[in-house]
Amino acid sequence: MKKIFFMLILSALIIRVARPQNLPRLGKDPVSKVIAAMTLEEKASLVVGTGMKMPDMPGTGQKRDQQQNQPGPVVGNTKTLVDGSAGTTFAIPRLGIPAMVVADGPAGLRISPTRQGDPGTYYCTAFPVGTLLSSSWDVDLVSSVGKAMGNEVLEYGVDVLLGPGMNIHRNPLCGRNFEYFSEDPFLSGNISAAMIKGVQSNGVGVSVKHFAANNCETNRMSVNTKVSERALREIYLENFRIPVTTAHPWTVMSSYNYLNDVYASENPDLLTKILKGDWGFKGLVMTDWFGGKNPVAQMAAGNDLLMPGTPDQTKAIIAAVKDGKLDVRVLDRNVERILNIILQTPRFKGYKFSNKPDLKAHAEVARNAAAEGMVLLRNNANALPFGPDVKNVAVFGNTSYDIVKGGTGSGDVNNSYVVSVAEGISNAGYTVNEDLKMMYTKYIELIKAGRPKATFFMTPLPVPELGINSDIVKGIAAKSDVAVVTIGRNAGEGRDRTNTEGDFKLTAFESQLIKDISSAYHAKGKKVVVVLNIGGVIETASWKDQPDAILLAWQGGQETGNSVADILSGKVNPSGKLNSTFPVNYEDNPTSATFPCKETGKPAAPSGGISFMRSNPSEVTYEDGIYVGYRYFETFKVVPSYEFGYGLSYTTFGYSDLKLSSDKFNGKVTVTVTVKNTGSKAGKEVAELYLSAPQGKLDKPVEELKGFAKTKILQPGESQTLALTLDGHNLASFDPALSSWVADKGSYQVKIGASSKDIRLTGTFTLAKTLVVEKESIALVPKEKINEIRPK
Numbered sequence: 001m002k003k004i005f006f007m008l009i010l011s012a013l014i015i016r017v018a019r020p021q022n023l024p025r026l027g028k029d030p031v032s033k034v035i036a037a038m039t040l041e042e043k044a045s046l047v048v049g050t051g052m053k054m055p056d057m058p059g060t061g062q063k064r065d066q067q068q069n070q071p072g073p074v075v076g077n078t079k080t081l082v083d084g085s086a087g088t089t090f091a092i093p094r095l096g097i098p099a100m101v102v103a104d105g106p107a108g109l110r111i112s113p114t115r116q117g118d119p120g121t122y123y124c125t126a127f128p129v130g131t132l133l134s135s136s137w138d139v140d141l142v143s144s145v146g147k148a149m150g151n152e153v154l155e156y157g158v159d160v161l162l163g164p165g166m167n168i169h170r171n172p173l174c175g176r177n178f179e180y181f182s183e184d185p186f187l188s189g190n191i192s193a194a195m196i197k198g199v200q201s202n203g204v205g206v207s208v209k210h211f212a213a214n215n216c217e218t219n220r221m222s223v224n225t226k227v228s229e230r231a232l233r234e235i236y237l238e239n240f241r242i243p244v245t246t247a248h249p250w251t252v253m254s255s256y257n258y259l260n261d262v263y264a265s266e267n268p269d270l271l272t273k274i275l276k277g278d279w280g281f282k283g284l285v286m287t288d289w290f291g292g293k294n295p296v297a298q299m300a301a302g303n304d305l306l307m308p309g310t311p312d313q314t315k316a317i318i319a320a321v322k323d324g325k326l327d328v329r330v331l332d333r334n335v336e337r338i339l340n341i342i343l344q345t346p347r348f349k350g351y352k353f354s355n356k357p358d359l360k361a362h363a364e365v366a367r368n369a370a371a372e373g374m375v376l377l378r379n380n381a382n383a384l385p386f387g388p389d390v391k392n393v394a395v396f397g398n399t400s401y402d403i404v405k406g407g408t409g410s411g412d413v414n415n416s417y418v419v420s421v422a423e424g425i426s427n428a429g430y431t432v433n434e435d436l437k438m439m440y441t442k443y444i445e446l447i448k449a450g451r452p453k454a455t456f457f458m459t460p461l462p463v464p465e466l467g468i469n470s471d472i473v474k475g476i477a478a479k480s481d482v483a484v485v486t487i488g489r490n491a492g493e494g495r496d497r498t499n500t501e502g503d504f505k506l507t508a509f510e511s512q513l514i515k516d517i518s519s520a521y522h523a524k525g526k527k528v529v530v531v532l533n534i535g536g537v538i539e540t541a542s543w544k545d546q547p548d549a550i551l552l553a554w555q556g557g558q559e560t561g562n563s564v565a566d567i568l569s570g571k572v573n574p575s576g577k578l579n580s581t582f583p584v585n586y587e588d589n590p591t592s593a594t595f596p597c598k599e600t601g602k603p604a605a606p607s608g609g610i611s612f613m614r615s616n617p618s619e620v621t622y623e624d625g626i627y628v629g630y631r632y633f634e635t636f637k638v639v640p641s642y643e644f645g646y647g648l649s650y651t652t653f654g655y656s657d658l659k660l661s662s663d664k665f666n667g668k669v670t671v672t673v674t675v676k677n678t679g680s681k682a683g684k685e686v687a688e689l690y691l692s693a694p695q696g697k698l699d700k701p702v703e704e705l706k707g708f709a710k711t712k713i714l715q716p717g718e719s720q721t722l723a724l725t726l727d728g729h730n731l732a733s734f735d736p737a738l739s740s741w742v743a744d745k746g747s748y749q750v751k752i753g754a755s756s757k758d759i760r761l762t763g764t765f766t767l768a769k770t771l772v773v774e775k776e777s778i779a780l781v782p783k784e785k786i787n788e789i790r791p792k
Contacts (some may be wrong), residue, residue, distance in 0.1 A: 146198020399488025409493025
């Protein structure tokens with residue numbers, strides 16, 4: 001009997017030891033087998049992130065351990081993985097499932113530069129912001145930036161970069177326009193696709209955001225965005241469709257807002273019908289941080305991963321499965337999508353990250369990219385580049401010394417240095433007026449010394465411009481060869497800009513400063529250059545004729561000053577073009593009356609959490625429909641200050657030999673055009689293809705961007721032939737009655753130009769009969785009809 005009892009005990013021990021060894025392992029066994037071996041608690045934990053602790057906001061986050069009130073940039077479990085990253089997924093070691101680390105952001109990797117008990121530093125490169133990169137109109141350049149950015153993601157042990165941000169510039173005052181690419185979905189979609197390909201070439205992933213129609217920051221957690229089916233498909237979804245179908249991002253981030261009365265993260269029409277159905281997206285969808293309300297609805301809608309994750313979300317999902325309110329097969333589907341992405345991550349593959357990316361090489365990438373995307377708005381009498389007679393430069397404006405490298409919030413980067421405009425000019429070999437430099441630097445230091453340190457989501461208050469009277473300006477004008485005046489603006493996550501002085505408009509002092517400097521220098525036959533160090537559109541019409549030159553430098557990252565100097569000196573010939581329209585007045589924009597939103601109820605009582613993420617019930621109706629940006633300005637003949645696609649060069653270009661592969665459309669038409677450098681300096685040019693469609697059942701803008709290409713550096717007299725291809729989708733508009741993309745029969749006009757207004761060549765082709773290009777799901781139908789702007 002004892003022998004039998006001993007054998008039973010031994011058998012039980014053998015079974016207990018053997019059982020873990022027989023468990024399936026991710027990567028060695030089919031994913032379906034791994035999922036079958038998971039407990040319900042493990043599945044629910046995997047679809048919910050491991051928690052978050054906000055930097056500079058002690059006590060605001062939620063964690064699964066007991067350290068939720070510890071200070072510092074602790075994000076979930078990432079203190080033991082990558083300090084300062086945005087979150088992690090739940091690890092299940094018994095099944096070979098590691099954690100996945102995700103980190104911000106759009107302008108470069110955002111992690112903590114220091115680590116407790118570690119003397120090392122872990123800085124990242126602050127690359128140019130999205131508005132600048134898209135102004136390059138150069139997909140190869142943007143891809144190279146993405147490749148450098150993705151290398152830092154890889155070498156610092158991060159698996160997924162939370163970016164690029166790619167919402168449409170519906171209104172000039174969106175607080176996060178600096179992160180985004182354009183008012184045009186074709187430009188935005190193709191630039192973002194290039195960025196995604198560059199980042200993911202390193203074997204790491206991206207999360208494109210914010211899906212969808214997240215075009216303001218005010219009340220972003222509660223705003224109900226109401227958009228017609230046509231405007232959604234043609235404008236606010238098209239810029240996501242292009243990269244999803246051509247660049248295949250690993251993940252997509254759902255947005256905070258309601259979309260046609262349903263939270264984006266709880267919206268099956270958006271996430272399942274359109275993204276995963278119509279577009280065939282195979283990756284995973286994650287929420288924006290704390291986005292949505294109902295975790296069970298999010299699971300059912302196809303929002304696979306809830307970030308950063310809370311214990312209550314895990315409990316709710318477990319309870320819903322047990323109560324029969326959530327089909328476990330839906331949960332398994334979401335788990336499968338997450339596991340399929342984890343299989344691709346460097347962490348799963350055992351990559352030995354170095355923590356030592358080549359920051360010096362990446363800084364050079366940032367410098368070159370910034371110069372390529374800067375836009376020359378004015379250059380009267382060839383004021384730029386500086387001639388051989390320019391040696392002493394007077395540099396005015398606080399921002400000349402206190403540069404804005406990029407926006408705030410999750411789009412910020414912890415970099416080791418920033419080059420100011422004054423430093424860049426000095427680095428280029430010019431002598432910067434020391435009296436001015438001393439005045440500005442001492443003044444800025446004094447003002448900042450009395451201010452508290454800005455926290456994570458706080459946009460620092462601008463330092464009021466140093467008061468310099470006209471007599472001082474006249475004295476400095478006598479001692480210098482040229483004046484450079486920098487005007488700076490900053491914005492960030494969680495709040496929108498305003499149509500006020502010091503934001504969209506210049507302050508009275510800024511206007512007077514430009515006027516006084518222009519008057520003093522012009523009296524001595526000297527030039528004045530204004531540099532705009534801004535992240536989004538500002539008013540320019542009231543003052544743009546006063547200086548001799550205006551350089552839109554945007555926010556160029558840590559090398560901004562050097563890039564500006566490269567343009568001013570002529571080392572680089574500017575070739576950037578505007579990605580958004582600069583209106584004469586803010587009110588000229590068709591969205592001005594409805595931006596950002598109207599409040600519809602009283603705010604809920606505070607219940608803890610992050611204060612700036614609590615917001616009032618509100619809604620916004622996109623009555624402008626498809627007439628966003630230049631589509632509106634060109635169709636309704638509203639004169640802008642600077643039109644979409646505009647940008648000057650130090651040389652000139654001629655366009656010739658426009659040829660169409662056929663005068664009849666039969667699936668595609670290839671358009672070729674020759675661009676010749678007709679000036680005296682080497683440079684690049686962007687050729688823009690606009691298409692005017694025949695008027696059918698649906699009204700159409702007078703023209704829409706459907707192609708672009710940038711030349712190589714052309715020497716004086718050199719030419720290059722560019723080829724652009726139009727397919728059926730380029731011709732089509734979305735017809736809600738048919739839920740299809742439809743190209744109307746008739747004559748199509750091809751316009752090749754240097755901007756939306758500067759059309760150089762035209763050609764035509766015909767479509768013999770109306771063509772249904774693609775059928776889509778019936779989805780996101782508004783409850784009420786939205787009255788869109790119509791041509792008059």
